[in-house]
Amino acid sequence: MNMAVMKKKELKPYQYLLAQKDACPIVMTAHVVNRHLDPGGKPATLSKAIIQGKLRDEMGFQGIVSTDCMQMSAIADNYSLSEALKLSINAGADMLIFSNQQSPVWQNPADVIDLIYAHVKSGEIKSSRIESAYQRIIHLKKKLSDVDKNIANIIDTQ
Numbered sequence: 001m002n003m004a005v006m007k008k009k010e011l012k013p014y015q016y017l018l019a020q021k022d023a024c025p026i027v028m029t030a031h032v033v034n035r036h037l038d039p040g041g042k043p044a045t046l047s048k049a050i051i052q053g054k055l056r057d058e059m060g061f062q063g064i065v066s067t068d069c070m071q072m073s074a075i076a077d078n079y080s081l082s083e084a085l086k087l088s089i090n091a092g093a094d095m096l097i098f099s100n101q102q103s104p105v106w107q108n109p110a111d112v113i114d115l116i117y118a119h120v121k122s123g124e125i126k127s128s129r130i131e132s133a134y135q136r137i138i139h140l141k142k143k144l145s146d147v148d149k150n151i152a153n154i155i156d157t158q
Contacts, residue, residue: 026064031074051092071100094133
C-alpha cells in the first residue's frame, strides 16, 4: 500500500477524530511497524517519524501520547529497557505504560525513573521533552478537574 492510499483510507478515521475539537485528548501508540510511516522500521511506540512527524506535525495532534505496555514482547524482546525508554520519550511519548506484570521481568517503577533521569542527565533525553510531556498531562488533569467540578455542581443542585 502506498502513502496516497494510506492517507485516503487507513488514516481517514484518525484524521476525522483529530479534527473534532477536544474529542481525543489521548492517543495510545501500538507496537506495529509500518515502513511507509517509518522507513527505519521502528515500532510506532519508538518512532519519532510516526509520533512527532505524522501524528503531531502533520496531523496536528497536541494531546497526550501514551505508549502501550512497554513490557510487551514487540518491545521487550527487541530493545533493552534503557533504549526503549530513550527512544519512546524522544519520539514524543508523554506517558509510558508498564502493566504486564505477567512478564518474567517485573519492572520496578523506581528503576524506570532512574533510567529516565540518567538519560536526561547525560543529555540523551532533553529536559524540555520531559517538561512538555508534564505540561500536556497537567493541562488534561486541569481540564478533567473542571469537568468533575461541573458534574459535582449538577449533582448538588438535584
